[in-house]
Amino acid sequence: MIQDLLQKYNVPVPRYTSYPPANYFTDTFTNTDYESAIEASNTASPGHISFYVHIPFCRHLCHYCGCNSFAMMNRDVVERYIEAVHEEIDRVKERLAPGRKISQIHYGGGSPTAMPVYVLKELNEHLLSGFETIDQPEIAVECHPGYLDEEYWQCLAEAGFNRFSLGVQDFDEKVLKTVNRRPALLPVEMIFRILRSKGARINMDFIYGLPFQTAESFSETITRAAVLQPDRLVTFSYAHVPWVNRQQLILEKAGLPASEEKSRMFEAAKEILGGNGYKTIGLDHFVRKDDELYTARQNGQLHRNFQGYCTRRTTGQVYAFGVTGISQLSSAYTQNSKDINRYIEQIGSGSFAITKGYTLSRDEQITREVIETLMCNYTLNWQEVAIRLSCPVDEVKAATAYDENRIREFAEDGLIEYDDDHIRMTSEGALFVRNVAASLDKLMLHSNKSFSKPV
Template identity: 50%
Template structure:
């Protein structure tokens, strides 16, 4: 893939990542815990009926300078236990409001560093979930793991809890890069770590990498990707580093150490893309790569790929997301609701039997339409007016009205070979995939007068 320099300069502008629509910085503090109870009850009558559970563990033994997540620096096991007890209580509170016939299709643990918890605490939470919920056949149960904190016993006990997908946050194999972003490398060689996970049946391994960090360049990132290919993960993610120092003050450290330019970041993306697609992986969505027989790849080829705050998923594992823990965002059909970010506030309110919603957003009917259009473009690089009519049970004219559609807004992308537009559909080209955030923003009426701040597209 060869991306011209003029397009890099033109489209390296702040735009949403569209992990939700509207994005999280549109959420309002006016959304109350009482409103959350209402939308939880409403969600029982909405689709998808499947339940996706997200568990947020905010704790980290050290903070990586690139981190944009809600984290809390601690190794205090007593503090962790207090948090776990509150999280279990929150699970029971939400479960009481959900239809008992609904089944779980996905459980995802994120953070923070989920595997910084002692394994006995994870067992305690998962056993409660297994007790309270039923599952669809073959649910996805996944954890974002820091490889520096995994060993054989920990892996074995996670598998016994039915975890079947391990996302290893390697970030880079280059020790200089890791040292400068304050991240520990794996204690166990990655080759051995992958072998330990794969010694169990029906387990999958993902690798997560970040490009755009200090001391990374095209050659060093190529070496990282080559090593990853030799380890043969089922999926691999190359995240573009999102520099938002106005949100995460620690990221200012990286300014002083020198961040690569947009051109150098693009070179890293291109070399990773080339190496992976030449060695048995297909590009999926914005930043994922998967083996041809992987379920994400099959969903993408069938144009049924979906996305939530936890990443890409198939229609089978897609569910309304019910989030537990500090800063967790529930992603329901008609609303988003985010828990308090402060762990002490979260624990205190939950222990009083109160939901701890800090902010949220209730979608109107037009916003659900916009969400569908943007999701299709972001996930499947394709949008069909006719198919949208069937899904949304409305007319093309109504859809166009909802998104304030103006074909002239897309003509720049068309003329640059990034997009094709017909009366039937909108299709993103292979070159256009790198600018899909910009394309999605052109279909978002909120972006016409947006005042919110976003990370740059590239």
């Protein structure tokens, strides 16, 4: 059965980490448009503030990476970049309404931990100044453990962070060498002891679908990770997009696992983690039962923004800083310049550094809520979405590409169960939630965009 579904539904569709996806952004969006979107965000929902800081630098670049990363530049460029980020923070914060609260801060990259700890600590202090936070805000940083010694981990845990995402990717050193990824400098067990002693919450990130990975080898990696009992564990499906990063062609030459083998890797990981008490969240996240993401999933209140999965308690409109940073506001998305020197110059001139963006129509705002709800909770209650958006159910459905015949086909193939009020993914159909979401997306009716496959 799974092979039949793979053959039919393992076709390129958006990942829907945002709606619309970033490849719909246009270069007609301006700095002035961004200022207007910030102003509008002050009276829109959600009311909380999420900050994202993009640190683009890496000690070296991994071949699989599809992120906006750069090999470490000279000290002067790095220092000027950090100064520009501080200036951009000031420029945004002065436009935010007083009284709003910070719910999230997230550092991504690149490798944020390519920076000295004091740089990250000063950025945290700057972001938090002048605004209160919600109770137990999430202040998270993505970590490349390949270069970090004991002193760095100790200082990082004292720099204001309360969640750490360890980019392990795989424990198999042959796999890591092939993809140009350095293994952890310290034993991962030691890193856990350091962070746990500071009361930190720990995520672990892994990628499946890389050269030399098999279901058996990936099972060994996940089994070792499960013993450590991270709070959250993520198994990312490798997205082969060499048109974004030509270095991925190196992995083609090394040989990529077939879709069927990738599916076996995921299913094996899911079984191992389930046996160790973890619950599935969204497409690729696994959490312990005491995690608030699990509670939100049980209540149908799981949410997602560019920071990742979150609850409606912690979600906020996202204001991004740094090159390629994407802000996710109520009525618009914006993206900063990808060129580091241009970003520094534009911020230094007293402007923003917007290079593209997208203004959402009312129908697209409705569709965003529908798709995010389905992607996060694997169930969609049309009435609940209508209540959240203060509009009739008929208007919600009309805003999407809802097609009764297409929905019935998914049901006949065993991907979903549905009635007039609900769409629910089945356990067999969960891998293909992106396909069901795409069927509700009017933009996909005539799309010529490139996307990755679900598996």
